[in-house]
Amino acid sequence: MGxxxxxxxxxxxxxxxxxxxPVTVDxxxxxxxxxxxxxxxxxxxxxxxxxxxxxxxxxxxxCLTADGELLAFKNAGNSAEVTREQLNLALAKFKKLxxxxxxxxxxxxxxxxxxxxxxxxxxxxxxxxxxxHGRILDKKDGEVCKADCDFPGGDRASRxxxxxxANESKALIPKPELGYSYSLPxxxxxxxxxxxxxxxxxxxxxxxxxxxxRKADFSLKVTSVTPEKIEVSLMGKALLAxxxxxxxxxxxxxxxxxxxxxxxxxxxxxxxxxxxxxGDHWGATTYTQKGVRPGRTLYGVxxxxxxxxxxxxxxxxxxxxxxxxxxxxx
Amino acid sequence: MxxxxxxxxxxxxxxxxxxxxxxxxxxxxxxxxxxxPIDEAPFQKMLKEIRPKADEDTFDTIPWQISLWNARILAAxxxxxxxxxxxxxxxxxxx
Numbered sequence: 001m002g003x004x005x006x007x008x009x010x011x012x013x014x015x016x017x018x019x020x021x022p023v024t025v026d027x028x029x030x031x032x033x034x035x036x037x038x039x040x041x042x043x044x045x046x047x048x049x050x051x052x053x054x055x056x057x058x059x060x061x062x063c064l065t066a067d068g069e070l071l072a073f074k075n076a077g078n079s080a081e082v083t084r085e086q087l088n089l090a091l092a093k094f095k096k097l098x099x100x101x102x103x104x105x106x107x108x109x110x111x112x113x114x115x116x117x118x119x120x121x122x123x124x125x126x127x128x129x130x131x132x133h134g135r136i137l138d139k140k141d142g143e144v145c146k147a148d149c150d151f152p153g154g155d156r157a158s159r160x161x162x163x164x165x166a167n168e169s170k171a172l173i174p175k176p177e178l179g180y181s182y183s184l185p186x187x188x189x190x191x192x193x194x195x196x197x198x199x200x201x202x203x204x205x206x207x208x209x210x211x212x213x214r215k216a217d218f219s220l221k222v223t224s225v226t227p228e229k230i231e232v233s234l235m236g237k238a239l240l241a242x243x244x245x246x247x248x249x250x251x252x253x254x255x256x257x258x259x260x261x262x263x264x265x266x267x268x269x270x271x272x273x274x275x276x277x278x279g280d281h282w283g284a285t286t287y288t289q290k291g292v293r294p295g296r297t298l299y300g301v302x303x304x305x306x307x308x309x310x311x312x313x314x315x316x317x318x319x320x321x322x323x324x325x326x327x328x329x330x
Numbered sequence: 331m332x333x334x335x336x337x338x339x340x341x342x343x344x345x346x347x348x349x350x351x352x353x354x355x356x357x358x359x360x361x362x363x364x365x366x367p368i369d370e371a372p373f374q375k376m377l378k379e380i381r382p383k384a385d386e387d388t389f390d391t392i393p394w395q396i397s398l399w400n401a402r403i404l405a406a407x408x409x410x411x412x413x414x415x416x417x418x419x420x421x422x423x424x425x
Contacts, residue, residue, distance in 0.1 A: 007389035007415065016392045020413035023401035024394045026420035037399045044414075062414040066405040077415070087413065094411040104409035109402050135380045144376055157382040158425045200425035235366060258366040258373065276376050302380035311396045315423035 006061075009080035015087050020063070027059045028321060033119035036112045040068060048073035063090030065097065066107045121316035121323065126166035129313060130273060130303050132196050134158040137278070137298035144278065144298065151202045151291025158200040161317045162303065164188060165327070172220070172270070174230045174263055180222040184234075189216050190329040193238050195319035197253055199281050199288065199299055206285040207319055208240045210330035215239040218257060228266060234259030234275055242283075253299065255279025275303040394422060 006012055016022045030041050031052055042052070047070035050058045060075035061083060071090035076082040100106050123129050135157045138147035149155040164172075171185045183189075193216035194208040218236030225231075234257065241252035259275030281299035284292040306313035320326045368376075382390075395401045398414060405412045415421055 005389060005421070007392060007421075010388075013388060013392055016413050019410065021401045021405040021408065021410050022392050022394050022413045022415070023396065023398055024415040024417070024421045025396065025398060026424070027416045027418045030398070030416060037397070040402070041398055041416075057418050059417045062412075062416060064412050064414060066402045066412065071411060077417070090411055090413075102409055104407060106409065107406040109399075109406050112399055133381050137379065144379055146379055156386055157380060159382070159387075159423055160425070161423050203425055204419050205425075233367065256366045258368065260370075260373065274373075274377055276373070276380060278376065300376065300380040302377050304377070304381070310393075311400075312390065312394050312422045315396055315420050318419065318424045 005077045006080040006083035007077075009084070012080060012083055012087065015084070015091075019091055020087070026316075027057055029119045029121070031055070031058050033116040035114065035116040035120070036110070038116060038119070043068055044070050050075070061086060063087065063094075065094065065101060066109065067101060121320050123163055123314055123316075124165040126169065128164040128169040128172070128270065128273075129306055130162040130164075131306055131313070132160045132162050132301060132303055132317075134160075134198070134200055134299065134301045136199070136201055136293065137300045139298065144300070147293070147297070149201070149291050149293070154202045154291045156201070157302075160196065160200065161313075161315060162192065162196055163317055163320065163326075172261075174220065174222045174232050174261075176222075176225045176230055176265070178222055178225050182220050184218045184220065184236075187328060189218050191319075191326065192216070192218070193240060194329050195317065195326070196303070197238055197240055197255060197277055197301055199253070199284070200318070202284070202288045202291050204318070205288045209242075212240050212242055213238070214241050214244065220261070228264065229271075230263045230265065232261040232263065234261060238277065249283070251283030251285065253279060253281045254296075255281075255299075255301075259303065270305065273303065273305050277301040390422065396420075396422070 030038065044062060044064050045052065045058045050060055052058045060073055061077055062070060063072040063086065064070050071093045072086045074082055074086045094102060136147040136149055136155060137144050146155060168185050168188050174180060190213065193213045198205050198207060216238045218234060220232050220234050223231045223233050236257040238257065239254050241249040243249035246252060255277045256279055257275060257277040260272060261270055262272035264271045278298065278300045280296040282296045401412050
């Protein structure tokens, strides 16, 4: 929930961007990984109050040196005042270090070795990365618009990613034939339904189970062909519910999906992948109850290509913690 | 006793049948009007409504690295300290 954190504060943004090397990670992976990065992190974290007893969380904001000294730590990501104070304290400490530990090029970083494949996720080679945003919606004068929420930040867009493997991406490439129809690969359909069509605007929800997918049918159709590009429409419907009988289902999402894709034949890649799912959502899970709107209300999910090449767009999808299930959802 | 029995039965009947029916009708009305496909302009508007606004995700303007090891290498090269934001659920991709 970075959108309502101290990192939205203009002074902190400036400090973080100019005076530090900013890095952000998912503690679920970081505290578990058994490789050079994992060991380095534990060495730093153990200098602070978060010892991770019993494998517990080590989340917080750490300021550290490249050679592994903890300069400051707080777990107060929602307080701009505390975070600003912490960053300034760390900078003051850093300035007092000898030249041999702080000047550019002074510290030598050892070689990394082998990454822990169990807890390192990298986008599939030659696959496709899509940004996924969800938002609670409303209707005003017949037009869809953003809705209000009692939960802090609950009215803002959520963020996640969708990864497709090389084979799955290849299966999306259209034939240059007007009207040609084809379906999304089954694994992609299930991945979208179970892991993307969720309301994650008020925290981490539980993902849909395979049995919750009552309907998920997405198909593609070529709508235009030129020597340079092929335009494709994506249409479909999905019904997710924790009970077969919708009258008693405590949580559900009944939505329609529409998308417009452009495949650039010269570049051999999709240059447009815009899609929206919109429909009625109801209910919440254990950690997302606060601020949930009563009854069935409009909820939307938007898919799109990353805007620019940057590390932040290579963050793994939230559901990818269970990697095998992510790749082959039931 | 007999009247109380019938009264409680009537209230239960109303709660279990009539009210959910009203609720369902009002709810279905929300999504019903969204019949896809739609033209490019309303499609773009819908995407815009859902995606983050320009001023919504300012924390994302920070040039975040996503590997602590890469951050170490950059910090050593540039002579800067590291700022590590560690959260259960990735801050850039978790809700």
